[in-house]
Amino acid sequence: MNLPSSNSFFRYGVVSTGISVLAVVLIIVANVFVTAVFNKYPWNIDLTENKVFELSPETKQFLSSLDTDLDIVVLNTEAAFIASAPSEYFNQANEIIRKYAQLSPRVHLSYVDLLRNPDFASQYSSLVLHVNDILVSTKERSRSLTPEDLFNIRSSYYGSYIASSKAEQSITRTILMTVSDERLRVSILSGHNEEDISPFIELLAMNNYEVALQNLLTSEIASDTAFAILAAPARDLSTEELRKLDRFLAGGDNKTLFYLASASQSHLPNLAAFLAEWGITVDEGVVFEQDSSRILSNSVYIAILDYAEQEFSKASTDRNLPMVIPNARPLRALFETSGYKTVSELLRFSAQSGIRPAHTGSDWRPSGADMSPHVPVLLLSQSVRNGLQSSLLHSNLLACGSTLALNQSILASPNLANASYFLDIFSALSRREQLIRIEDKTLGASELGATVDQVMVISIVFAGVLPLVLLIIGSVVWLRRRSL
Numbered sequence: 001m002n003l004p005s006s007n008s009f010f011r012y013g014v015v016s017t018g019i020s021v022l023a024v025v026l027i028i029v030a031n032v033f034v035t036a037v038f039n040k041y042p043w044n045i046d047l048t049e050n051k052v053f054e055l056s057p058e059t060k061q062f063l064s065s066l067d068t069d070l071d072i073v074v075l076n077t078e079a080a081f082i083a084s085a086p087s088e089y090f091n092q093a094n095e096i097i098r099k100y101a102q103l104s105p106r107v108h109l110s111y112v113d114l115l116r117n118p119d120f121a122s123q124y125s126s127l128v129l130h131v132n133d134i135l136v137s138t139k140e141r142s143r144s145l146t147p148e149d150l151f152n153i154r155s156s157y158y159g160s161y162i163a164s165s166k167a168e169q170s171i172t173r174t175i176l177m178t179v180s181d182e183r184l185r186v187s188i189l190s191g192h193n194e195e196d197i198s199p200f201i202e203l204l205a206m207n208n209y210e211v212a213l214q215n216l217l218t219s220e221i222a223s224d225t226a227f228a229i230l231a232a233p234a235r236d237l238s239t240e241e242l243r244k245l246d247r248f249l250a251g252g253d254n255k256t257l258f259y260l261a262s263a264s265q266s267h268l269p270n271l272a273a274f275l276a277e278w279g280i281t282v283d284e285g286v287v288f289e290q291d292s293s294r295i296l297s298n299s300v301y302i303a304i305l306d307y308a309e310q311e312f313s314k315a316s317t318d319r320n321l322p323m324v325i326p327n328a329r330p331l332r333a334l335f336e337t338s339g340y341k342t343v344s345e346l347l348r349f350s351a352q353s354g355i356r357p358a359h360t361g362s363d364w365r366p367s368g369a370d371m372s373p374h375v376p377v378l379l380l381s382q383s384v385r386n387g388l389q390s391s392l393l394h395s396n397l398l399a400c401g402s403t404l405a406l407n408q409s410i411l412a413s414p415n416l417a418n419a420s421y422f423l424d425i426f427s428a429l430s431r432r433e434q435l436i437r438i439e440d441k442t443l444g445a446s447e448l449g450a451t452v453d454q455v456m457v458i459s460i461v462f463a464g465v466l467p468l469v470l471l472i473i474g475s476v477v478w479l480r481r482r483s484l
Contacts, residue, residue: 052165052441053095055103059172059438063104068179070107072100072171073135075114084132084147086162088443093150093167097134100171107175136174143178143206145170152319152440153414166319169438183210184226184430191217191241192233195262200406200422207423216241221248226255226430232262232403236270245274252385252393256429260403261329278381278397279343281332284358287375287401288366291352302326303353305377308345312425313417319440321417323347324410328377328401330355340385346425347378377401396429 055063074081074097084090101109112120114131121129127144129135134145150167153160186209188194188201201211214221214228216237221228221244228248237245249255259275261282275282289295289303296302304322307313316323325347333343354371356364381397404410411419 052092052443053099055096055099055168056438059168060103062172062176063100063107066104066106066175066179068106068138070136070138070175070179072097072107072109073137074109074111075120075129075133075135076111076131077113078111080113081111081132089151089162089165090147092165092441092443096165096167097171100175134171134174136171136178138178141178143174145174148414152321155415164319164440164442166438166440169440172438177208180208183208185210185212185222185224186227186229187212187214187221187225189214189216189221189228189230191215192235192237194230194234195232195260195403197229197231197260197403197406199408199411203411203419203423204426209426216244220244223251227258227426228256229258229260231260232265233268233271234265236268237274239270242270242274249383249395249397250393252395254394254396254429254431256396256398256426258398258400260400260406261331262403263327263329265329275397275399276334278383279334279338279341280379280381280397280399281334282399282401283330283332283355285330285355286358287328287330287349287353287377288356289349289353290366290371291350294350296324299326301328301356303349305347306350306374308348308376312346312428313421315424316417316421319417321415321420323417323421325377325400325402325405326407326410327404330372330375331377331379331399331401333376333379341381341383343379343381345376345378346380348374348376350374394431398425398429 074094076084078094082091082094098109100107114120114129121127124135124137124142124144127135127142129144130146132147134150136143136145149170150165151162152164152166154163186204188197188211190213205211209227212222214225225248228245230245245257249257263286267284272282286301288300290300291303294304296304302324305324307317307323310317313323333345335341336343351373352371353373353375354366355375356366356370378401379399381399383393383395383397385393405418406422410416
């Protein structure tokens with residue numbers, strides 16, 4: 001019987017050890033490589049029912065056409081951002097943010113701990129930055145998102161809570177506005193003691209509109225103006241000033257006059273005649289609501305409205321967000337279609353609404369004569385005329401029953417649609433490239449929303465294929481060692 005020599009055992013041991021060391025090295029290298037690849041490219045599989053960790057096809061298409069380099073900076077460490085309460089929603093937002101850099105070489109993602117690097121914020125003096133904010137910037141401009149911008153927040157008896165995530169919608173919209181050079185001009189008309197709508201002006205400026213003050217007494221409305229806003233003038237307009245409005249709207253090219261009324265206004269006969277030409281009358285009094293399920297802040301004059309159309313309100317109804325126009329004067333459409341003008345209702349009160357007459361005392365109580373179902377408080381009159389060379393000239397008059405619809409607390413409320421609704425109307429009326437609409441995403445208790453087919457594939461892989469592969473590898477190793 002020939003026994004292996006000690007040299008053979010030594011050589012075998014060296015080779016075996018070398019193979020083991022090489023295998024360990026290869027595993028470490030492979031792990032580093034795979035980790036780097038997974039960080040750069042989205043190879044992970046989202047098994048949630050509504051793909052809460054994936055970007056929508058709309059965003060993917062937008063990223064594929066992105067031709068501007070931009071930075072996304074999360075103002076916290078990644079671990080601390082994810083751990084923010086409630087962590088499941090911040091984790092989802094973080095995964096969404098990472099996808100932008102993974103899907104586009106133009107997007108560069110980084111995390112900056114603002115507490116350890118307080119000087120970082122000084123580079124962006126025009127922005128007020130806080131921990132957990134998201135900074136989106138190019139060489140030309142920068143914008144920021146707060147955590148509240150990433151989620152739909154609801155209030156309940158027990159406090160506020162996150163109902164769903166709108167992280168993708170907010171980030172995609174912010175990127176679109178940051179890289180876009182298109183800035184539509186909005187003229188805020190003055191000269192007649194108009195009411196203050198500065199919160200709405202700030203909202204427009206934040207959304208890539210160029211806002212300018214324009215005194216209608218002294219000058220024409222600039223020819224490059226897309227929107228002119230007349231906010232509840234206290235004094236009537238002159239005939240010449242109304243001609244300026246006519247000339248502005250006659251220019252076509254999707255020009256829009258946004259008129260807001262107020263319960264404190266007196267009768268303005270010249271302006272009333274101008275609005276009547278567009279098929280709109282602003283009646284006296286204030287609309288009230290008697291359906292208690294719609295009343296907000298214990299005031300019958302602040303109530304959830306009905307959407308009377310589906311084009312402008314689609315995003316708001318999809319998110320189940322209501323609109324309010326407090327202390328609204330009642331509007332009335334004088335016709336549906338007349339010549340080249342068409343009037344349509346956008347927002348109205350419920351079937352249990354009524355109109356409180358003007359100049360009533362504190363002892364007033366509603367009677368049957370005051371009831372008026374479905375009072376409209378937002379009307380749109382659209383004009384389509386033939387222009388030169390068979391072109392069509394589009395112009396619009398949007399009338400709202402109260403300037404309080406643009407109140408700071410209402411525009412800032414995450415529980416109301418006012419801010420997004422009016423922005424969507426402005427985008428649609430100007431034929432501006434529509435801001436991408438993306439469905440909000442809700443994280444349920446069972447985040448692994450696998451289908452039956454997915455469960456079957458997972459079961460086959462982990463209960464069948466993987467054990468079989470391990471058995472084959474083990475058998476081969478055992479047979480090779482036995483033959484030595």
